[in-house]
Amino acid sequence: MRFLVKIVKVIKIYVDTLSMKNSDEENEKGSKMYGNTAHNIYAQNNVGIESPEKLISMLYQGVLRFNAQAKKAINDGNIEKKIYWINRSIAIITELVSVIDMKQGQISQYLEALYAYEIQLLGSASLDNDTTKIDEVSNVFKGLSEAWRDTTDVAQ
Numbered sequence: 070m071r072f073l074v075k076i077v078k079v080i081k082i083y084v085d086t087l088s089m090k091n092s093d094e095e096n097e098k099g100s101k102m103y104g105n106t107a108h109n110i111y112a113q114n115n116v117g118i119e120s121p122e123k124l125i126s127m128l129y130q131g132v133l134r135f136n137a138q139a140k141k142a143i144n145d146g147n148i149e150k151k152i153y154w155i156n157r158s159i160a161i162i163t164e165l166v167s168v169i170d171m172k173q174g175q176i177s178q179y180l181e182a183l184y185a186y187e188i189q190l191l192g193s194a195s196l197d198n199d200t201t202k203i204d205e206v207s208n209v210f211k212g213l214s215e216a217w218r219d220t221t222d223v224a225q
Contacts, residue, residue: 122221128165129214132158136191136207140200155195158206162188183209 139154166184171177187206194202217223 126223132210
């Protein structure tokens with residue numbers, strides 16, 4: 070769990086840096102498009118989202134929600150919905166990979182590899198209709214979500 074807290078701190082540093090950078094750029098150039106999708110979504114919907122920290126928390130919760138739906142679809146034998154929900158989870162994790170600040174060193178590399186492995190597990194779960202692999206991914210994201218909330222004091 071302590072290692073997850075370190076990983077979450079790296080994410081928080083990046084989110085804080087991104088927020089300051091984009092705020093400075095907006096002040097200089099007015100409204101502009103942001104460099105990544107996650108922050109762009111945050112900027113477009115900032116009325117309902119209090120902070121970039123809240124956005125990361127929401128992304129983690131989204132993976133958990135979509136995994137639960139994918140697991141239900143597998144149990145129901147609904148291939149179309151299984152693929153839809155697994156693809157949604159993978160899209161979120163891919164976005165999380167894209168916002169990792171690789172300048173943070175070894176922890177960033179570990180987090181990137183962890184996310185890549187979770188994507189691989191979801192792909193394998195889809196091919197094999199294996200809910201235990203979805204459970205494994207969900208357990209990792211539950212841990213990340215808890216560590217994120219503990220580190221950032223983001224309310225659920």
